[in-house]
Amino acid sequence: MIIVYESKTGFTKKYADMLSAKTGMKVFRVNELSKAEKNEDIIFLGWMKVGKVQGLGKVRKSKVRAVCGSGTGRTAEPDSETVIARNKIGGIPFFYLRGGCFPLKELKGVDKLMLSMFLKMLKSKKDKDENTEEAASNIENGFNGVKEENLRPVFEWLGTAR
């Protein structure tokens, strides 16, 4: 099995590299996969954009054995079942990994615009719970939620799958 990932700002790449360092599995960015590698079993890691695991479409024809999605929420939002359905990955394990983001003012282009709108929506909520406050603060100020311990369920699954 090989590790394949898509990462825009580097947080998902950190998880892919940690996974590789601990298991000895080879790691590839999705765009760097050769035809031969596309025939291997794959554990895929991608950053999440509006609920969609980025880059997953590029390995649809390959043997994807498990998918990890990295996002800024504490848990998969709104929940894992919705993410699994949205990304059509029923039947294989899905693992949510908390990633991170840079402060909004450091972003550019469409991503900045989308997150600015999302932040505005969060801030305009009347009854803001702790999660909403945290999400808004993370977007505005940036944060890094990457921790090796978040990969524990993935290591456990790999222990039985390989």
Ligand SMILES: Cc1cc2nc3c(=O)[nH]c(=O)nc-3n(C[C@H](O)[C@H](O)[C@H](O)COP(=O)(O)O)c2cc1C
């Ligand atoms: C435009 C945009 C949309 C996003 N949508 C989501 C989302 O739906 N769910 C989520 O948890 N995180 C979302 N995020 C946060 C990223 O998925 C998160 O920061 C991720 O860890 C970044 O990974 P990377 O550094 O590998 O690119 C979004 C970020 C951007 C810029």
